[in-house]
Amino acid sequence: MKSIYVIRHCEAKGQQREARLTAKGVQQAETLAGFLSNMDIDRIISSPFVRAIESIQPVAERKDKKLELDDRLSEKILSTRNLPDWLEKLREAFDDLDLKFDDGESSRDAMNRVTSVVEEIRQSDVENTLIVTHGNLMALLLKKFQPDFGFEDWRNLSNPDVFLLQFLDNNEVKVERLWVSDTV
16 A cells, blocks of 8 residues: 655744744654654655755654655745735635636646646555645645545644555545644
8 A cells, every 4th residue: 555644844934935944843843753753654755945854854864765855845826926815815725726816826736736746656666655845735635635625624734744645456545634733
């Protein structure tokens, strides 16, 4: 059975590509490494955003695994402009997957982007892969396999967060949240 662990990055200082983890986020990354220490991980693929890399670096070091970067795991671009009502726009984008704002990408486009990473993993010989991404993209990936996963579920994600996708022989996908948000 093929397993993909989907990780949301730890607490960060901002949303920019270069945003680093907060002091709490650094502690969370160590806790995350301990949490994943008993899990068999063959491959680690991360968003190239600094906060994602810093979140999973302790795991890569403990497991002695190369950290692969993949732009397709970057956060969804809601808009290229500052949206004062961004939260409401995000809610709308969960309800209408084809909605786009100011040169942003639609939820469907972002979902297809992250799903392409998962499909490549499914076709590979690797059994246990860990992917590190961002909240909105993670929510869209989970929505792909659980269509009722929506805006409120996104709001309830924690930093970090861990879900397990298991691909069963009958092409069914089992989705399980592994992280207990009050761990950190």
